[in-house]
Amino acid sequence: MEKPNLKYLEALSEGDLDFQNEVISILKKEFPVELNQFKTAVFHENYTKAAACIHKMKLKISMLGLQKSFVLASEYEKELKIGKNRKQQEFEIILGEIYVFLEKI
Amino acid sequence: MKTIIIDDDATARLLIKKMCNAYSEIEIVSEFSNAVDAIKFLNKNDIEVIFLDIHMPLLSGFDFIKTLKKATKIILTSSDENYALEAFEYSKVVDYLVKPISKKRFEKSIHKLKSVIIKDSLVRDDSIFKEKQRNELYVSIERRLVRVPFSEINFVEAKGDYVKLKTDDESYIIHSTLKKIEAKLPSDNFLKIHRSFVINLSKIIDIKDNSVLLQKEIIPISKSRQIELITRLNIL
Numbered sequence: 010m011e012k013p014n015l016k017y018l019e020a021l022s023e024g025d026l027d028f029q030n031e032v033i034s035i036l037k038k039e040f041p042v043e044l045n046q047f048k049t050a051v052f053h054e055n056y057t058k059a060a061a062c063i064h065k066m067k068l069k070i071s072m073l074g075l076q077k078s079f080v081l082a083s084e085y086e087k088e089l090k091i092g093k094n095r096k097q098q099e100f101e102i103i104l105g106e107i108y109v110f111l112e113k114i
Numbered sequence: 115m116k117t118i119i120i121d122d123d124a125t126a127r128l129l130i131k132k133m134c135n136a137y138s139e140i141e142i143v144s145e146f147s148n149a150v151d152a153i154k155f156l157n158k159n160d161i162e163v164i165f166l167d168i169h170m171p172l173l174s175g176f177d178f179i180k181t182l183k184k185a186t187k188i189i190l191t192s193s194d195e196n197y198a199l200e201a202f203e204y205s206k207v208v209d210y211l212v213k214p215i216s217k218k219r220f221e222k223s224i225h226k227l228k229s230v231i232i233k234d235s236l237v238r239d240d241s242i243f244k245e246k247q248r249n250e251l252y253v254s255i256e257r258r259l260v261r262v263p264f265s266e267i268n269f270v271e272a273k274g275d276y277v278k279l280k281t282d283d284e285s286y287i288i289h290s291t292l293k294k295i296e297a298k299l300p301s302d303n304f305l306k307i308h309r310s311f312v313i314n315l316s317k318i319i320d321i322k323d324n325s326v327l328l329q330k331e332i333i334p335i336s337k338s339r340q341i342e343l344i345t346r347l348n349i350l
Contacts, residue, residue: 020217021129032128032129036125039124065123065169068123068193071214072125072129083194
């Protein structure tokens, strides 16, 4: 399974550590909130809201180098929009990986 | 280029800002987490470029574009590739960037933006030039080209191989024909009322019997031209 990384951020920042830290700090702050909003929406079977939460998380997923996970997130987002919820477990594993990664850095 | 960023995601705004820093011509004047606040800002400020997210709460990027009245250039940003076709249906959209945006792709986008802005300004300059050309005439007088605004011309009179062009203050004798000059004058303001006269309709003081009074000059009206002249006047 692919692992989150900071390659995109490092390439973009060109050694600007202040910028890197600023982005990481926003990721650390926003991600747990978005994760919680997603879980709440799915729990209440509010799939439209859950799809919107995934849409917002997609940038974070892709900028952490998780290309396959990004594809899965897009598919899951589409699925939720038509009222289906089959990829929840698979998607939550990805979210767990990101959560742990952001806790560590 | 005065620029704003509209995106509900703080990370996305920060990344775009960082990439813009590499281009001195781009000046980020403000950023917004929703389109409604941006609309309020745009009502009071002139902005040339907007980085605009498509998916936003309250008002989507596409709905936002529909509210824009000024000729602002838009670079759309989205995590989805699926909106590209719809995006280019809007004339204000210069480019469509899929997040996360690479530096190379961003550079291309800025290059495209600059080309579009330059092209627009050339078209604007050209139309101003053409507009000016349409509002004036240059006549050759003693090796000089004299500018005569259409609005100052009272009438033009044929005089053999020459024509007399009469303005409020001047009278120019030009080696030309009435037909040639008539072709250069805007037909909505000028009318040939006699085989020897083309007059500026806005300079008419009054019309009596078969003549028109223009300033201090009385110009004859041909019988065949009377009806056309009458139809061109706003008669109470």
